[in-house]
Amino acid sequence: MSIIELDAVHKRFGSLVVLDGVSLAIPERETTAIVGPSGTGKSVLLKHIVGLISPDAGRVLCFGTDMGTAGEAALYAVRRRMGMLFQDGALFDSLTVGENVAFPLDHHRPDLSPTARRAIVEDTLAKVGMAGTAPRAPSSLSGGQRKRVGLARAIVSRPEIVLFDEPNSGLDPLTSDAIDALILDMKRELGVTFVVITHDIVGAVRVADHIAMLSGGRLAAWGRTAEVLSSPEPVVRAFFSRNLVLPDAPGGSARLPIVRLV
Amino acid sequence: MSRPAEPLLLRTLGGVGHYALFVAAFVRAVRRHGVPWGAVLGESYRIGVLSLPVLLVIAGFVGTNLALQGHAAFTPLGGQRLVGLFVSLAGVRELAPIIAASMVAAKAGTEMASQLGVMRIREQIDALEVMAVNPLAFLVAPRLVGILLVLPALTVLSIFVMVASGYAVAVHQLGLNGHVFLEFATTGIRPVDFLYGQIKGMIFGALICTVSCWYGYFCESGPEGVGRATNRAVVTSAVLCVALNYFLSEIMYGR
Numbered sequence: 001m002s003i004i005e006l007d008a009v010h011k012r013f014g015s016l017v018v019l020d021g022v023s024l025a026i027p028e029r030e031t032t033a034i035v036g037p038s039g040t041g042k043s044v045l046l047k048h049i050v051g052l053i054s055p056d057a058g059r060v061l062c063f064g065t066d067m068g069t070a071g072e073a074a075l076y077a078v079r080r081r082m083g084m085l086f087q088d089g090a091l092f093d094s095l096t097v098g099e100n101v102a103f104p105l106d107h108h109r110p111d112l113s114p115t116a117r118r119a120i121v122e123d124t125l126a127k128v129g130m131a132g133t134a135p136r137a138p139s140s141l142s143g144g145q146r147k148r149v150g151l152a153r154a155i156v157s158r159p160e161i162v163l164f165d166e167p168n169s170g171l172d173p174l175t176s177d178a179i180d181a182l183i184l185d186m187k188r189e190l191g192v193t194f195v196v197i198t199h200d201i202v203g204a205v206r207v208a209d210h211i212a213m214l215s216g217g218r219l220a221a222w223g224r225t226a227e228v229l230s231s232p233e234p235v236v237r238a239f240f241s242r243n244l245v246l247p248d249a250p251g252g253s254a255r256l257p258i259v260r261l262v
Numbered sequence: 263m264s265r266p267a268e269p270l271l272l273r274t275l276g277g278v279g280h281y282a283l284f285v286a287a288f289v290r291a292v293r294r295h296g297v298p299w300g301a302v303l304g305e306s307y308r309i310g311v312l313s314l315p316v317l318l319v320i321a322g323f324v325g326t327n328l329a330l331q332g333h334a335a336f337t338p339l340g341g342q343r344l345v346g347l348f349v350s351l352a353g354v355r356e357l358a359p360i361i362a363a364s365m366v367a368a369k370a371g372t373e374m375a376s377q378l379g380v381m382r383i384r385e386q387i388d389a390l391e392v393m394a395v396n397p398l399a400f401l402v403a404p405r406l407v408g409i410l411l412v413l414p415a416l417t418v419l420s421i422f423v424m425v426a427s428g429y430a431v432a433v434h435q436l437g438l439n440g441h442v443f444l445e446f447a448t449t450g451i452r453p454v455d456f457l458y459g460q461i462k463g464m465i466f467g468a469l470i471c472t473v474s475c476w477y478g479y480f481c482e483s484g485p486e487g488v489g490r491a492t493n494r495a496v497v498t499s500a501v502l503c504v505a506l507n508y509f510l511s512e513i514m515y516g517r
Contacts, residue, residue: 050392072294076394090389092381104393 003028003161003193004049009058011044018044020217021058026210031187031194033208033225035201037239040214042197046165049195050084051075062161080108083154084163088170089146091138097149098134101125104157124152127189128182144175148182155186161193162186168200176203183207201240205229213239284476288398295399297407305408309370313416317365321420324361325427328352332428333436342438346446349428354455355515358420360507363466366413367499371474374405375495378478379488387479402475406468413467414460421459458514465510470499 002025011019018041026032034042047053048060051067060067065078083104091100101121105112112120118134125131128148138146147167154162167183168176180203187194187207198204204211211228213221213236221228221236229240332348378401381387390397425447432438474495481491 047388052388052391072396079392079394082392084389084392086385086389088384090385092386092389103395107393107395 002026003063004195005059005061006045006048007059007061009045009048009055009060011041011048011053011056017217019048019055022214022217022219023058024212024219024222026193026195028193029191030209031183031196031207032210032212033196033198033204034212034214035198035204035239036214036220038199041217042199042214043165045214046163046195046197049163050079050082080157081159082161082163083157083159085147085150085154085165085167087166088143089138089150091141091146091149091153093138095138096134097125097130097136097138097141098122100138100149101134101152101156103153108157120156121152124156125149127155127186128152129178142175143170144178147171147179151182151186155190158190159192161195162190164194164196164198166198166200167196168198168203176200179203180206215239280480281473281476284479285472288402288472291396291398292403295396297403298400299404299407301404302407302411305404306411308373309366309405309408310412310416312369312373313362313366313412314419316369317362317416317420318423320361320365321358321423322427324357325349325353325424325429326431328357328424329428329431329436333432333438343442343446345432345436345438346429346443347450349432349443350425350447350451353424353428354421354451354459356507356511358424359417359459359462359466360504362413362416362420362463363470363503364500366409366416366467367470367474367496367503370409371470371499372492372496374471374474375478375481375492376488378475379481379491382479382481383483383485383487397479402471402479405475406471409467409471410464413470414463417459417463418456421456458510461514462507462510465506466503469502469506473499473502 004024004026006022006024009019009022010017022041022045034045036042044053048055048067049062051060051062051070054068062078063081065074067075067078070078091097092103095103098118098121101124102117105117105120109117121134122131125133128151130145130148130152133141133145133149138149141149151164151167164183167179171179183194183196184207194207196204196207205225208225210223211221211225212219213228215235220239221231221233223231228236231237328349329345332345333342336342336344336348378387381401387397387401390400429440429443429447432443433440477491477495477498478488481487
């Protein structure tokens, strides 16, 4: 069953066509990676899903709500069921780590006592490997730690969809691996829908059940990870072969992809 | 001749329209989500503390110069006694509100623009939206309430500092009679002039806050964008306050 549906989404900025009729149905409780070369509209697509950008034509449905035309109340009702990890964490510098993670609870769970709130925050920070960091300032954290805290904030209110905007960008390979492992752990533990926007092919293959590839504002490939990696489309093979040893195209031997760090 | 002016005119009109839409969206957001009152005290304190030291220095030296110029203008006419009246009238009615507003624009207004600009380019404003927290109500409303509380108080403080420094120069440097200075300083102004000063302060405060937040909120990406937004915020706020001051004075004191 699809939890997010994009129906012929078009978006242009001035004369630049960013999305050119993208249709996609993102399945519930699975991880979908949206990949593609830089400047191909991945982040714009993500912003459509959360309703930060409205399409020029087409529809984006989340939980059945049209995110492009919904009023603020309906939009916020959907967003309360989502969490998002931004590229740099988007942590508020004026708040501590703990206050950042508690932020969604402060605004949407007034029923929680301060003690219960603190317990949830500590528990969530522990889940992302940041136990004991609640009193620290975001400025004292490394890039990878900021992402972990950003992830804690994204999942603290137990959303049904978690979106990741370039979770590996700017990180060294080992920290990238740790973030990928964290996404896999969260998927096992939370059982929610993950949407990962990334240009990190290795990470995408590692965490995703499904891959959608954007190229030139269009959907170049979409399907289960193994299917996309076996795609005969030249643009898809060119994109993935940069970092992976691909299985043969249909008709050839059906090896599983061998994933290696670049 | 008119061709180069067209884009500028269109840009200006476009900017005015965009600002008006921003203010309308802000009013809607506050009506729907209210003001986060917990943040107002902090904002008031920060706006006041940021602007107070420089404001006191500027207001002090404006008062000294008013006394000097008043003395230079009225002494040849035999009107030395009018120096107190000149200092208090100019200070209370015009200079205290506009100088307090300028200093708040320079210190607190630039901070608002740069803070919101940095939040914009670091996606923190988007993060608020995605967490279903209205950024206008959350970020702009406490700053506006803070400035509305603080700027009238700073205006009154400026008035007293201007008159006091004018008195010090008039009496201790120019040798005028202190009692006469104070008598003319107090009889020339009416209680309603203080009220008008407060009203000016509140209007300037609302203008500075909304203009600065508007520039920061729609900051272009990158550090240069934050720099540009900050610069435009202070220049636009100062120009608008000075221009608006004329119209307010015309309404309050004209005819």
